[in-house]
Amino acid sequence: MYNDNPTLEGISKEINEQQQGEVYFKAGNSTGSKHFYIESYGCQMNFSDSEIVGSILGEAGFQPTRNMEIADLILINTCSIREKAEDTVRRRLRIFDQVKRQRPGTLVGVLGCMAERLKSKFLEEEQLVDLVVGPDAYRDLPKLVGSAEEGQKGVNVFLSREETYADISPLRLDSNGVAAFISIMRGCDNMCSFCVVPFTRGRERSRNTFSIIAEATDLFERGYREVTLLGQNVDSYKWENPETQKVVNFAQLLEMVANVHPDLRIRFSTSHPKDITDEVLYTMARYENICKYIHLPVQSGNSRILELMNRTYSREWYMERVQRIYEIMPDCAISSDIIAGFCSETEAEHQETLSMMAYANYSMSYMFFYSERPGTVAARKYPDDIPLAVKKKRLQEIIDLQGQISHEVNQGDLGKTFKVLIEGSSKRSDADWKGRNSQNKMVVFPKKGNHQAGDYVYVKIHEATSATLLGEMISAH
Numbered sequence: 044m045y046n047d048n049p050t051l052e053g054i055s056k057e058i059n060e061q062q063q064g065e066v067y068f069k070a071g072n073s074t075g076s077k078h079f080y081i082e083s084y085g086c087q088m089n090f091s092d093s094e095i096v097g098s099i100l101g102e103a104g105f106q107p108t109r110n111m112e113i114a115d116l117i118l119i120n121t122c123s124i125r126e127k128a129e130d131t132v133r134r135r136l137r138i139f140d141q142v143k144r145q146r147p148g149t150l151v152g153v154l155g156c157m158a159e160r161l162k163s164k165f166l167e168e169e170q171l172v173d174l175v176v177g178p179d180a181y182r183d184l185p186k187l188v189g190s191a192e193e194g195q196k197g198v199n200v201f202l203s204r205e206e207t208y209a210d211i212s213p214l215r216l217d218s219n220g221v222a223a224f225i226s227i228m229r230g231c232d233n234m235c236s237f238c239v240v241p242f243t244r245g246r247e248r249s250r251n252t253f254s255i256i257a258e259a260t261d262l263f264e265r266g267y268r269e270v271t272l273l274g275q276n277v278d279s280y281k282w283e284n285p286e287t288q289k290v291v292n293f294a295q296l297l298e299m300v301a302n303v304h305p306d307l308r309i310r311f312s313t314s315h316p317k318d319i320t321d322e323v324l325y326t327m328a329r330y331e332n333i334c335k336y337i338h339l340p341v342q343s344g345n346s347r348i349l350e351l352m353n354r355t356y357s358r359e360w361y362m363e364r365v366q367r368i369y370e371i372m373p374d375c376a377i378s379s380d381i382i383a384g385f386c387s388e389t390e391a392e393h394q395e396t397l398s399m400m401a402y403a404n405y406s407m408s409y410m411f412f413y414s415e416r417p418g419t420v421a422a423r424k425y426p427d428d429i430p431l432a433v434k435k436k437r438l439q440e441i442i443d444l445q446g447q448i449s450h451e452v453n454q455g456d457l458g459k460t461f462k463v464l465i466e467g468s469s470k471r472s473d474a475d476w477k478g479r480n481s482q483n484k485m486v487v488f489p490k491k492g493n494h495q496a497g498d499y500v501y502v503k504i505h506e507a508t509s510a511t512l513l514g515e516m517i518s519a520h
């Protein structure tokens with residue numbers, strides 16, 4: 044979900060497909076001869092935003108390219124979540140610098156969370172940057188690019204209380220034509236003490252329900268079979284219909300998207316443990332096409348640390364939510380985000396994170412050590428006092444335990460048959476398909492019969508590693 048690497052694999056794949064004569068990008072009415080190149084880092088929201096940017100630039104006459112050397116405009120959509128994420132961006136900027144030297148006139152723009160965090164400081168620090176544009180200012184891109192072409196560097200980091208880009212039909216960039224993201228809300232009001240997102244993304248706001256349903260319907264009609272509803276805290280989705288004053292909550296939204304078509308799978312991310320309701324769980328249970336998978340970041344298994352983190356739930360609260368999930372949906376998979384070595388964390392408190400992982404039986408986790416972010420409550424109030432070596436040791440224990448749990452959970456799938464949505468050929472072999480089951484596990488199996496990406500098939504599992512299930516197709520849907 045979090046990506047610190049450029050999307051190079053996607054890039055080469057798409058170039059190959061273009062060479063085979065397929066029209067890979069549907070760039071709206073973009074007929075222009077200018078090209079933009081975009082790289083995305085960070086969470087799925089950023090990848091989704093890059094598709095909105097693609098659409099806005101398409102309208103302004105830019106075509107996407109996977110080759111930065113022919114681009115008139117090079118964009119990098121950035122992440123500030125940890126120091127490492129920002130370091131990666133700075134390294135990429137050095138590479139763009141070389142391209143710019145070879146092709147003077149190429150514009151370089153920084154988008155996203157790091158643009159928002161550093162604002163015009165970026166222009167001082169990085170001479171090669173021509174544009175700095177925050178997550179709520181993408182509609183302004185064509186104008187800013189126009190000024191930059193005339194030598195006027197541009198910054199727009201205005202954070203909006205309303206912008207949801209509801210009317211913009213995203214240009215699907217790294218798409219496999221099967222699964223797509225739909226952004227349903229923006230911003231975050233939670234103020235977890237370690238987190239930079241509320242500063243880089245602004246206040247929480249929910250997108251018009253009808254525009255979400257329209258986007259899901261359009262995707263289904265274009266052959267997509269899976270949508271992931273995205274927000275930092277999807278369970279607090281709340282949209283008031285201005286005509287009827289009726290409020291749509293997340294459970295109701297889920298149901299409406301599930302009703303678009305039984306063959307359209309629904310996923311969502313991220314759920315906040317304090318906000319995930321039984322109503323959401325029952326809605327999931329009622330619809331076969333709402334995937335039985337919940338990303339429910341715990342961050343820490345200890346109540347004192349959770350309080351310092353301002354997560355607003357305790358260990359017991361989290362355990363009750365996990366229990367409820369398994370009660371209502373025994374086949375549901377749960378995954379997590381975990382931070383090792385938060386300020387003042389003791390060894391005993393770290394052990395509680397490990398025991399929580401075992402209790403929740405996570406199918407997988409994204410695991411990090413704490414990285415202090417400037418301006419956050421934690422940076423202002425709590426000393427970053429756990430030595431790096433201790434943070435790394437605790438993180439390694441967390442990673443090792445997750446490896447074991449994932450392995451065991453996956454061994455439990457041996458002999459089971461899953462409905463799998465084919466996403467494409469497996470990375471390792473063209474003779475195999477890869478796809479996911481409802482629980483979001485990657486399943487790899489030999490091709491046979493007349494199937495294609497976007498088909499549902501049934502696969503019986505006969506082998507499992509901690510990351511992948513291997514099986515055999517048993518019959519078509």
Ligand code: SAH
Pocket residue numbers: 124125237238239240274275276313314315340342380381382411412413414415416
């Ligand atoms: N909205 C999501 C998380 C978004 S950020 C949620 O509330 O769960 C993704 C993950 O990055 C977080 O869940 C957290 O585990 C991690 N993270 C955020 N800030 C961090 C920091 N300062 N240091 C280390 N990890 C961090």
Ligand code: SF4
Pocket residue numbers: 231232233234235238239240241275276315
């Ligand atoms: Fe950050 Fe917390 Fe908001 Fe998630 S819920 S984005 S961790 S402030």
Ligand code: F3S
Pocket residue numbers: 084085086087088089121122123124155156239240243244
């Ligand atoms: Fe990173 Fe911004 Fe997402 S900080 S994790 S790209 S919201």
